[in-house]
Amino acid sequence: MKKKDVLDFFGKGIKAAEYFGISPVAITNWGDIIPEKRARQLSMNFPGYFKFDPEMYQRNSRVYHHEC
DSSP, rough: OHHHHHHHHOOOOOOOHHHSSHHHHHHHHOOOOOHHHHHHHHHHHHHOOOOOOOOHHHHHHHHHHHHO
C-alpha cells in the first residue's frame, strides 16, 4: 500500500499518526510503501477504500534481500 494513498485519505500525516497511535515522525520515516502491519490494519478497517496487496510486500522483501 502506498504512503501517498494513506496521506490522501487522512489529509495529513498527523491525522494518520493519530489513527495508528504513533508519532508523526514515524509516518515521515515510512518509505513509499507503508509497513505491512499498517496496510493490513487499513484494509480491515476501511475495506471499501484500501485493499491489501500481499504481493507488493513479497516483491519488496526480495528487493531488500538482494541489496543486503
